[in-house]
Amino acid sequence: MERLPVLDPATAACSECPAPCCAEHDVNVNGFDLVRLMRGLALSWPSLVNDIEHPHSFFVGFRLDSSSTHHHFYLRRRPDETCQFLLQLDGRWRRCGVHQLRPGACRAYPIRAAGDEVRLASHIVCPPPQRQLYQSACEAMRVVIDDDSAEDALWRRVLERWDLLARTVPRGQPLPMDAFVDWLLRLYDAVAPLRRGARGEWQLAAYALVDEFPLP
Ligand code: SF4
Numbered sequence: 651m652e653r654l655p656v657l658d659p660a661t662a663a664c665s666e667c668p669a670p671c672c673a674e675h676d677v678n679v680n681g682f683d684l685v686r687l688m689r690g691l692a693l694s695w696p697s698l699v700n701d702i703e704h705p706h707s708f709f710v711g712f713r714l715d716s717s718s719t720h721h722h723f724y725l726r727r728r729p730d731e732t733c734q735f736l737l738q739l740d741g742r743w744r745r746c747g748v749h750q751l752r753p754g755a756c757r758a759y760p761i762r763a764a765g766d767e768v769r770l771a772s773h774i775v776c777p778p779p780q781r782q783l784y785q786s787a788c789e790a791m792r793v794v795i796d797d798d799s800a801e802d803a804l805w806r807r808v809l810e811r812w813d814l815l816a817r818t819v820p821r822g823q824p825l826p827m828d829a830f831v832d833w834l835l836r837l838y839d840a841v842a843p844l845r846r847g848a849r850g851e852w853q854l855a856a857y858a859l860v861d862e863f864p865l866p
């Protein structure tokens with residue numbers, strides 16, 4: 651049986667790092683991230699994410715009524731600002747406690763797509779040695795970046811679908827967040843079998859499914 655690598659060349663950079671990224675950045679969570687965490691940990695959404703309201707969507711927020719209030723999901727953080735999933739081991743090592751379930755933004759960090767290129771993001775907080783390792787692993791990370799970009803594109807499509815309902819809801823009488831999250835769970839469960847298709851093709855099938863998916 652072929653053994654899968656435990657750490658790829660890029661994530662190996664993190665093994666000797668105190669993980670300042672998991673304390674200094676707010677982690678935005680898309681629908682796929684949220685559903686995967688809810689299913690994987692058997693936890694409800696309020697245990698996992700904070701709902702932050704903002705007057706703009708920035709393409710990743712959503713409404714619960716026809717007002718301009720947009721909701722954004724961010725991973726919950728502790729009072730000391732560290733992500734609630736960050737583990738402190740032996741007083742020295744820090745590790746992600748949900749490594750296989752971590753959001754796409756965490757998987758992709760600190761690399762980002764810039765047109766056809768993949769390169770280090772401008773806001774990274776990696777120490778210099780790890781920065782150098784990631785710099786040399788940019789191309790190896792392309793598949794992760796492409797997957798993350800595809801999920802973000804699907805999320806925007808999902809939010810467009812949802813907004814058809816939200817825009818009909820009177821201001822000041824927002825739909826319950828639970829109604830939105832229940833809808834997300836059903837939608838992403840319906841999308842899941844499509845992911846077995848070829849890369850680049852399953853997304854088109856998923857878009858078609860989203861565009862017809864029944865609203866509550
Ligand atoms: S700061 Fe950079 S090297 Fe350190 S854990 Fe985060 S991504 Fe890895």
Ligand code: SF4
Binds near residue numbers: 671677736737752756
């Ligand atoms: S989910 Fe994991 S990788 Fe992402 S911020 Fe939290 S501890 Fe860090």
